[in-house]
Amino acid sequence: MSEPGLRCHEDHRRRDVRRSERTNGIDFVEVEQNGEECELHLHLLRSLPPAGEPPLFSEENVRIEGGTRIRDVRAAGFRPVPAPDPARDDVVVVRLTKPGDQSRYTVRLVDAEGHPLRDVDPRYRSAGFHFVAGTPTDVDCLPTAGSARPPAATPELSYLAKDYGSFRQLLLDRLATTLPGWRERHSPDLYLALVEVLAYEADRLSYAQDAVSTEAYLDTARLRTSVRRHVRLVDHAMHEGCNARTWVCLTAQGDPVVSTDALSFVTRPKGVAPGQVVLLPRDLDRVARGSYEVFEPLLPAGPAAVTPGDVVDPDRLRYRLLHDDDPRTDYIRSTLTEADRRLLDREDLDDEDLPGLVGTLADRLGQLLRAPGFLVRTQEAAREALERYGALTALTGARLAAGNREQLEHLFPEELGGPMRLRLHEAHNAISCYTWGLLDCCLPAGATTATLQDGWDAESSRRDLRHLRPGDVLVFEEVLGPRTGVAADADPAHRHAVRLTDVQPGWDRLREVPVVEVRWDPADALPFPLVLSAPGPPPECAPLTDVTVVRGNVVLADHGRTIRQPGPVELRHGGRSTVAVPFPARYAVVPADDVELCCTREGTVAERPVRGPAYEPVLDRGPVVFREPLSDGVPAGAALRQDPRRAVPALAVYGPVSWPRPGQDLVERPPDPTMTWPVTLRYERWEARRDLLGSGPADRHVVVEPDDDGAAHLRFGDGQFGARPEPGARMLLSYRSGGGLAGNVGHGAIAHVVLRGEISGGAITGVSNPLPAHGGTDPEPVDEVRLLAPHAFRTRLERAVVAEDYAAIVLRDFADSVQRAVATVAVEAAPAERAGGRRGAARKATAGAMPTVVTVRVDPLGTSADAPALCSRVAEHLERYRRIGHTVRVEPPRYVPLDLTVEVGPLPGHQPGALRTALLDRLSNRVLPDGTRGFFHPDALTFGQPVAISALLGVVHAVPGIAWGRITHLARRTADEPDGAAPQPELPEGDVLAMAETEIARLDDDPDLPENGSLTIHVEVAP
Known part of the structure; x- marks a missing residue:
């Protein structure tokens, strides 16, 4: 092989030398070293001349050149080695005088004068080698092949191309370099079409890159979804608004019963007659959707329970519990105490005993919801529970309560009401407040009790208000002007809703009038006085009665409408039903995972599932209602108050279940009667969550993310944070659309009832909302979130x-x-x-x-x-x-009872008794009839607040008719002091009675509880 210098891609000369008759050369060189002895093996391109012919070269023709430290390496021996195989070339072994160093050496075949040999090809007369060729190294010993062609010039590319036009021009410039012969620029040309497709895709990818870099930071993010996820990392809950709530009063004829699913309320749509109270869904088909707002009854979101309001017919329920021959009623009877049996066995129960009977029945049936033995008393119920829950051991907690509640409704369909059935009563349309024959009466501000006038039902000889129960909501409404007696002069602000906590039937024996004493939660205390009766205007001056009436048949409704199209499906669970619809057509089926081929072993191919595209459906109708879940039995005022940051979407997803697992919460789809083999389908509920950070692999959770246009995007789990939907499943969806400020309608705006089902036992003749809707909030603006979120963790x-x-x-x-x-x-x-x-002493220092x-x-x-x-x-x-x-x-606080003595002098013409009464009110712990608080009201004093004599004198002198006043005694009230103890001073030092940080002053002036403080008032009358 020749020395480095000329490098070519193809070496045809080597082949030609091999084919020649006489010419030979060195193919490559190998070094063999054994201690101090060293040999060169020269592999030739052809065989050596046969014996008898002149040799190709001898020892004198071998010259070794090169080296750095050792340069006198010479040939000391020469030995030809013919190849044993004719197909292989011969080798010449040259023994050297000594080995060389690590530098490069060259072996040459020359004559005595140093000229090339005649039969040795000039290209292959020399070859390079190293004496340390066998030393391990990381460098490839193969020389790098050079190229005889000069590199092509790099075309100028514009790195500023970011849109379709610039990418198209960039591709055309590139093709002008690589395909100089292509000059066609017409649209039908194939190359041009390909260029435009690539430019379009490049434009899309460029936009995606810009969008990613923009949405990666809170300051630059534009999409609402991106901002929501950014601020979640700093514990700021970005809210999506909240819907409005209001109390709706229905006017009934008879005692109608209707399902809450079949009922909704709307404001006055354009084109509908005002007198048409009840509408059908088809009546709204021709009305513009934006011309009215929809409200629907709101049910508590808590677990199943039995309340006194659910006991519809206590007498019949009592009779069936005592005499029915059913395994379930036998089980209920076994749980009754002796006191319960005596109450149920009484035959002389009258209307006054009704609250006690209703309360006992509701309490015992409510305790039954937690009894595991009730649900499986019958074989049919046990079989249904096994099919629904997979194992009877899974019947615990809320699942057990829901199953028992459903069994109770099946057992007592007429005696026990369900959460989905709304019962109205004509006697509750307008109830009069009873004043016991007195005139010019009112309910003062802060009142928590009232007396209602009852009546008699001529058909049943029973009280009209016998269906009034604790937990019901009543609305006090001023219907006449207290001065004029005209309905138009009534103050619309004088309306207040209360939730009853106690109902006690009574009797006015003097007038032979049945009455009902009702009491409501202190949180619903009247914020203003309500006039019940007043003297009429002159000249008649006839007394005005029923200035304020009480409305029953009250339903809590919230803004938004349930989506029922297309293809509504009814799902049932625990006595409640839900209307669900399929997903939009393009998201109807959960996409299946992709499959790729892989080799398990030689000659065997198998399919391996690969994670398919994410299932993130987008809802067609929006915006989705967000609301705070309603707890059962909360005060009427608290039911209207909502925190938008605690609001959750009114949405649930239901996935089909082929076979239940123990512990699943399943809903059932009733069988289609038109099918040949009706089958009950079961679905598992996927609950909406704010995020999936706390969800496990088996948690059926889904996140609802509204975008900037209000469209809701659903995000499911990935198998690690939240469960993945089953590929190929057809899921159902239940949700409501509405919410925001649009739901804050005024009082009286709701004027129609939309009926989607049957109503039995009577009719609905009127509907109205005496109070304005409250709580509707729009989604939190993105700019406001950017401003507040970075500092949220510092403020909460x-x-x-x-x-x-x-x-x-x-x-x-x-x-x-x-x-x-x-x-x-x-x-x-x-x-x-x-x-x-x-x-202990040793630990005192630590x-x-x-x-x-x-x-x-x-x-x-x-x-x-x-x-x-x-x-x-x-x-x-x-x-x-x-x-x-x-x-x-x-x-609780440390209350400090006080003893207070006040001396006053009246002005001429003022009665001492009236002044004493006024002072007792002003220094009391009560709310006064005018709505003000007494000086020692619990909310007027708090921790560490001192009691100053100057403040007391200010209250005393504010009473009309007081000429002068002084405080003669103000001190803490103590127990009986032992003998010899120093008496307390009459007045505190500095005229201020101080309180410790954990103490609150108290003065109740209750004669039965003097230990809670006493007040003594002396009115000095001039002789």
Whole structure:
């Protein structure tokens, strides 16, 4: 092989030399070294001349050149080695005088004068070699093949191309270099079509790159979905708005019963007669959708329960419980106590005993919901439970309660009402308040009780209001002007909804009038006085009655309409039904996973599933309603208040289930009667969540993400964070559309009922919302989110570190029930230390090892009585915020009873008794008839607030008719003092009675409870 210098892609000369008759040359060289002996093996291109002919070369013709340190390497021996195989070339072994160094050497075949040999090809008369060729190295020993062709010139490319036009020109410039012969630029040309397709795709990819870089940062993100996910990382919950709620009053004829699914309420649509109260769905087909708003009944989202309002016919229910021959009623009878049996066996029950009977029945049936033995009393029920839940051991918690509730409704269809059945009563349309024959009466502000006038049902000889139950909602409405008696003069702001907590039938024996005493939650106390009766206008001056009436048949409705098209499907579970629809056609089927071929072993091919495209359907109709879940039995006012950040989408997805797993919550699709073999299909509910960060691989959760146009995108799990939908499944969807500020309609805006089903037992003749809708909120603006989100973690406490943090969390999360809270931190001594032991003394210097107790004291709103239920809720809530090592205790305040003595002098012409009464009111702990609070009202004083004599004198002098006044005694009330104790001063030092940080002043002036403070008033009358 020749020396480096000329490099070519093809070596045809080697082939020609091999084919020649005489010419030979060196193909390659091998070095063989054994200690100090070294040999060169010269592999030739052809065989050596046969014996008898002159040799090709001899020892004198071999010359070794090169080397760095060792340059005198010479040939010391020469030995031809013919190849044993004629197909292989001969080898000449040249023994050297000594080995060389690590540099490159060259062996040459020359004559004595150094000229090339005659029969040796000039191209292959020499070859390079190394004496250390066998040394391991990472460098490839093969020489790099060079190219005889010069490199082509690089075309100029514009890196500023970002759109279709610039990409098209870039491709044309490239093709002008690579295809100089192509000059066609007409549209039908194939090359031009290909260029335009590639330019279009490049434009799309360029936009995608720009979109990714734009949406990657909160400051530059434009899409609502991107902003929502960014702020979630800093614990800011971006809300999607909230729908409005209102109380709807229905006017009934008879006692109609209707399903809540078949009922909705609408405002006045254009083109519909105002007097047409009940509409059918087809009546709205010709009306523009944007000309009216839709409201639907709202049901509690809590677990199944039996309330007194569910007991429709207590007498018949009592009879069936005592006499029915059914395994389920036998089981119920076995759970009754002796007191329950005596109550049910009584034959002399009258209307006054009805609340007790209803309460007992509801309580016993409610306890039955948690009994596992009731659901499987019959073989049919046990078989259905096994088919639905996969195993009877899965019947626990909410599943057991829902199953038992469904069995109760099947067992008592007429006696027990269901959550989906709305029962109206004509006697509840307008109820009069009973004034006991008195005139000019009113319900004062802060009232929590009233007396309703009852009547008699001529057909059944029963009370008209016998169906009134605790938990029902009533609306007090001023229907006449208190001064004129004209309906147009009634104040529309004087309307208030209350939820009843107690209903007690009574009797006015003097007038022989049946009455009902009702009481409602203190949270629903009247915010203003309501006139019940008043003297009429002159000249008749006839007394005005029923100035304020009470509306029953009240339904809580929220804004939004259920999507029922196309192809509505009814799903049932636990006595409730849901209307679901298929997904839009392009998302009707969950896409299957892709399949790729792989080799399991030689000659065997198998299919391997590969993760297919993500299933992220987009809903056709929007926006989706977001609302805060409604708890059962909350006060009427609290039912209307919603926090948009706690609102969840009114949406659920249902996936088909071929065979239930134990513990699944399934809903059933009733069989189609038109099918040859009707089959009940079962579906599993996928619940909507704000995100999937806390979802496991088996959790059926879905995220609803509205975009900037209001269209809802559904995002399912990936198998790690949330379960993946089953490929090929046809899922169903239940959701509502609406919400936002559009739902905040005024009072009286709802004027029609849309009936989609049958109504039995009567009719609906009127509908109205006496109170305006409240709570409708639009989605949070993106610009506002960018402004607030980076600082959200600084403004909302998520961990309590110091005492002030505990108090702040209580005030933030219990603003509707706590006026103020204080917290103190103390290190609790160990038991041995308290006993004076040596171990306790040793630990005194290391207080950090002792338990730290945080005592939180709460001042409840509206009362000074102990609130153990409130303290328990606060303590449970603080567990998630407390610091490690802190033990949290929640206690009521330390109330300090006071003794107060006031002396006043009346002005001439004022009665001492009237002044005394006025002073008792102003210094009381009550809410006064004019809506103001007494000085010692529980909400007027709080922790650490001192009682100043100047403030008391200000209240005293504000009473008309007081000439002068002074405080003669103000001190803490103490127990009987022992003999010899120093008496307390009459007045505090500095005329201010101080309170500690955890103390609240209290003065109830209750003669039966003098330990809660006393008030003494002396009115000095001039002789």
